[in-house]
Amino acid sequence: MDLRKLREQIDGIDEQIVALYEKRMDISRQVAEYKIETGKKVFDRQREQEKLARVKTLTHNEFNSHGVEELFEQIMSMSRKLQYQLLAEKTGMGRLPFIGVDELDTKKARVVFQGAEGAYSQAAMMTYFGDAVDSFHVDSFRDAMSAIDEGSADFAVLPIENSTAGIVSEIYDLLVEFENYIVGEQIIKIEHCLLGVPGAELSDIKRVYSHPQSLMQSARYLADHDWQQISMQNNAFAAAKVAKEGDKTQAAIAGEHAGKIYGLKVLKKGINHSGSNSTRFIIVTNQKIFRKDAGKVSICFEVAHESGSLYHMLSHFIYNNLNLTKIESRPIEDRNWEYRFFVDFEGNLADSSVKNALRGLREEARNMKILGNY
Incomplete structure (x- = not known):
């Protein structure tokens, strides 16, 4: 066999396929116009399944049967996309129930964050809204979502992803459950510090408190010390506990921001092993709005x-x-x-x-x- 001649035959068949494809799409356009006039839906699952079953019977072996099924799935998918486009153009049904705004109204906004004073969420909030923001904190992510859902807060600041620990799965689930919407984001670099009470030294420490993720992110440093590791709901809660109890044998892993708020001493800075560790926070509200940019x-x-x-x-x-x-x-x-x-x-x-x-x-x-x- 002459490979050149075989390829010429394939080229000829491909030209026919292209011509037939364009003819089919032209008819699909006419189908879209009919559906616009009659109000019929574009996607007809039963019709497509019947069509796929029929074209498969026209083949002569199992391999071709699977190939034709995949080919026609793609052809029908392209047909639907053309129809969606025409439907949006002619009926205006491409509009969405969200209002575009030039900027978010944050001047008199009340903002809620999860955790305690000194949490990374608070640092993210102050970076986004400014130090003078009117804010309050709650114990759980659900409480924060409820606060904006009920109107006691205009915005909530919630962590959704850490560059080393991955997603905060609970936030994803809450975004589905509540009618609240993301309108902004703020990325904060995470630098964990080992915090102790004034006068404490590294040699005094016996117990370390922090959120499980922070303990994990500092695992290499902690492995060099024979300290008891105790999980807490939030880094800021850990810092607050150590400050309140005033025990030199206790330390917290939290941000330097938390140390300043609670009057704790930085025993060691940057103990998390990843120097590029960052957390992405989302800004959420109960309004269907988005910035035009x-x-x-x-x-x-x-x-x-x-x-x-x-x-x-x-x-x-x-x-x-x-x-x-x-x-x-x-x-x-x-x-x-x-x-x-x-x-x-x-x-x-x-x-x-x-x-x-x-x-x-x-x-x-x-x-x-x-x-x-x-």
């Missing part, structure tokens, strides 16, 4: 527990040329082995490409929710 969108959605379902959801980002910056999954309560996906991507809710992607996701995913644009 926002550049990141966060959403979550559920998909059917079947092959290719996540792939098809992500194709909406590819088609609309949107860059994903993060994807996480969390198990769905009371539904074994099913997951909710959290996605961050670059864009603004006013962008047509973002509207098109979100419309497709809303139609085809389960329980899609926009978590914020910031």
